[in-house]
Amino acid sequence: MNLLESVRVALEGIMTSKLRSFLTTLGIVIGIAAVIAVVAIGQGGRAVLMSEMEKMVTNIFAIFVDWRSDKQVTGREFDLSDVAAIKDKVPEVTHLSPVNQIMSDIRGPKDQKLAQVIGVSSDYSYIRKFNMKEGHFFTEEDDAGERRVAVLDEELAVQVFGRASALANKITIANTPFLVVGVVAKGESALGFSENPRLYIPISTWQVMFNSQVQELEGSTSAKENVNEAMGQAVKLLERRHQTPGKYTSVSMEQEMQAANKITGIMTLVIGAIAGISLFVGGIGVMNIMLVSVTERTREIGIRMALGATRRDILVQFLIESIMLCLLGGIIGMALGAGGAYLIAKLAKWPPLVSWWTALLAFAFSGAIGVIFGLLPANKAARLNPIEALRRE
Amino acid sequence: MIKVINLGKVYQAGTQQVVALADVNLSIRPGEFVAVMGPSGSGKSTLMNLLGCLDTLTSGSYQLDGMEVSGMSDTEQAQVRNLKIGFVFQAFNLLPRMTAMRNVELPMIYAGIAPRERARRAVQALERVGLKERMSHRPSELSGGQIQRVSIARALVNNPAVILADEPTGNLDTRSGEEIMAIFQELNRGGATIVLVTHEREIGLHTARIVYFRDGRLVDDENVSAPLDARELLNANMPAGQSPGIIESGEECG
Numbered sequence A: 001m002n003l004l005e006s007v008r009v010a011l012e013g014i015m016t017s018k019l020r021s022f023l024t025t026l027g028i029v030i031g032i033a034a035v036i037a038v039v040a041i042g043q044g045g046r047a048v049l050m051s052e053m054e055k056m057v058t059n060i061f062a063i064f065v066d067w068r069s070d071k072q073v074t075g076r077e078f079d080l081s082d083v084a085a086i087k088d089k090v091p092e093v094t095h096l097s098p099v100n101q102i103m104s105d106i107r108g109p110k111d112q113k114l115a116q117v118i119g120v121s122s123d124y125s126y127i128r129k130f131n132m133k134e135g136h137f138f139t140e141e142d143d144a145g146e147r148r149v150a151v152l153d154e155e156l157a158v159q160v161f162g163r164a165s166a167l168a169n170k171i172t173i174a175n176t177p178f179l180v181v182g183v184v185a186k187g188e189s190a191l192g193f194s195e196n197p198r199l200y201i202p203i204s205t206w207q208v209m210f211n212s213q214v215q216e217l218e219g220s221t222s223a224k225e226n227v228n229e230a231m232g233q234a235v236k237l238l239e240r241r242h243q244t245p246g247k248y249t250s251v252s253m254e255q256e257m258q259a260a261n262k263i264t265g266i267m268t269l270v271i272g273a274i275a276g277i278s279l280f281v282g283g284i285g286v287m288n289i290m291l292v293s294v295t296e297r298t299r300e301i302g303i304r305m306a307l308g309a310t311r312r313d314i315l316v317q318f319l320i321e322s323i324m325l326c327l328l329g330g331i332i333g334m335a336l337g338a339g340g341a342y343l344i345a346k347l348a349k350w351p352p353l354v355s356w357w358t359a360l361l362a363f364a365f366s367g368a369i370g371v372i373f374g375l376l377p378a379n380k381a382a383r384l385n386p387i388e389a390l391r392r393e
Numbered sequence B: 001m002i003k004v005i006n007l008g009k010v011y012q013a014g015t016q017q018v019v020a021l022a023d024v025n026l027s028i029r030p031g032e033f034v035a036v037m038g039p040s041g042s043g044k045s046t047l048m049n050l051l052g053c054l055d056t057l058t059s060g061s062y063q064l065d066g067m068e069v070s071g072m073s074d075t076e077q078a079q080v081r082n083l084k085i086g087f088v089f090q091a092f093n094l095l096p097r098m099t100a101m102r103n104v105e106l107p108m109i110y111a112g113i114a115p116r117e118r119a120r121r122a123v124q125a126l127e128r129v130g131l132k133e134r135m136s137h138r139p140s141e142l143s144g145g146q147i148q149r150v151s152i153a154r155a156l157v158n159n160p161a162v163i164l165a166d167e168p169t170g171n172l173d174t175r176s177g178e179e180i181m182a183i184f185q186e187l188n189r190g191g192a193t194i195v196l197v198t199h200e201r202e203i204g205l206h207t208a209r210i211v212y213f214r215d216g217r218l219v220d221d222e223n224v225s226a227p228l229d230a231r232e233l234l235n236a237n238m239p240a241g242q243s244p245g246i247i248e249s250g251e252e253c254g
């Protein structure tokens, strides 16, 4: 018997009890739908994450004291002359700023708040590519003159000024009056990370008000490709200047993106594995019903054998039946999964990503399940004794 | 055509051994029409299963169409069943969800005959048993006699060396049984070799030769001098519609 006839015979077997065939393959339908949906949603989410991160500034880096190092932390790991030195010696670094942070009490006409007071140089607005809602970022002169000027982020401005304009008005930081010279527009953060309310003041002023340390450095390069190189050189320079090898550590946005990428990858893998297990269970379901079906159709098998079907013919018939059932389930599941992924993507405003290779893989996988879980029932059918099979009711 | 020498069959039922056939010697020439008779449990079905390559013999030898059958592999036996043997069962054994046509096509599917040729021969076979009009009916839409005629069509469609019929009229009323015998006689006149098991001497007398079995042994071999002619009987004694005791048995095979 040729393959085409085998397929036709198997199809007849499937079509004679459509409802049961569908229920048999339901596990595969659900499993494949889950796999397709999970992978599509995972990939869609990842694409969104990546494109958001692309939008963010990718050519920046930070250098700070490595807390894990066994060296004593003195608080003198950085100083302001390091900034000039690095900018001078490492040509890739286009902007560099010291960054000091402290939580402090902010008072405005409307309300008072605890906020992050960040001391930076005027370079900082270039590093972070700030978008100003009002006014401007403070200048080099402000920094040199230790002026009491502050740049608020939008959220904080609303909190301490309400509807009134913050620009050119006064606030107090730890009871010291400051003039607001600018408000930074809220950045688009699709990732939903909410940061503490914050404001920026010149590093020189910060050091006068709080302490003379420099906590860490943040800088940018001309392109993201040379971030790691610039970072490494800056760290080496710092180690040379302070005679403290191994005390600094650095991180770039690029590295953080890779880490995030890895996490979403792992998540997709984990959920995918769970979906895979459900597929396996679906396969067992198919095997189970196929075994019952072989028992029920013992008489049919006996008749076919009496008419000249070889054991191989019977084996192939049931195997193809199982494969076709699973492929059918796979196709239905693929449609459902793609539909579900599309729906969720639409709700979450993600691009739906059902790649052709996922579809192909799912198709091949359901076929493979058909083979694996069809073998046992098919073998059982092929091993039947024709006389006993014919005698069965 | 069929040459059986010292044939024996022993069943192992648990610890017990059942001798179903012992020392059977039987030769059937091409074109013969033979009835096998004997009490229940005498080994008639066992013999048919062996002749039909559905079972393997325990001792002796069996040659079909000049080929030694004992010692054949499963696959070879399947091929012998497919090409050399046509079965007609008491329980009909059609596939219930398939049309008469498709049922008749089945042996040809396993023989690898192309669809067009298959359809042509299936229609031809159904025509020979007078059921061409019913070819798209399923067994549930046919009477018992018609179902058995479909299964005869199925048995002869691959031009087998021998047709083996185990109590083909056992589930049928007298008239339907007579019609089946008429078809067998016509096939036999056309050259078909037929071996038929029956409990009824009346049926046996339609053949040319009756072999008797008792306790697994062939005990008598009788030539029927003047076989009954089923067609004649049908025309004379039982004109359609008048015959008593006709129950249109609607039994399904299955």
Ligand SMILES: Nc1ncnc2c1ncn2[C@@H]1O[C@H](COP(=O)(O)OP(=O)(O)OP(=O)(O)O)[C@@H](O)[C@H]1O
Pocket (backbone or CB within 6 Å): B011, B012, B013, B018, B019, B020, B038, B039, B040, B041, B042, B043, B044, B045, B046, B047
């Ligand atoms: N699979 C089997 N296992 C054990 N014993 C069996 C088996 N098949 C048949 N027998 C025994 O072999 C003997 C012959 O059985 P067989 O079916 O050939 O009889 P039969 O002549 O066809 O009877 P009937 O007229 O009732 O159909 C019986 O004693 C039966 O019990």
Ligand SMILES: [Mg+2]
Pocket (backbone or CB within 6 Å): B044, B045, B046, B166
């Ligand atoms: Mg019997």
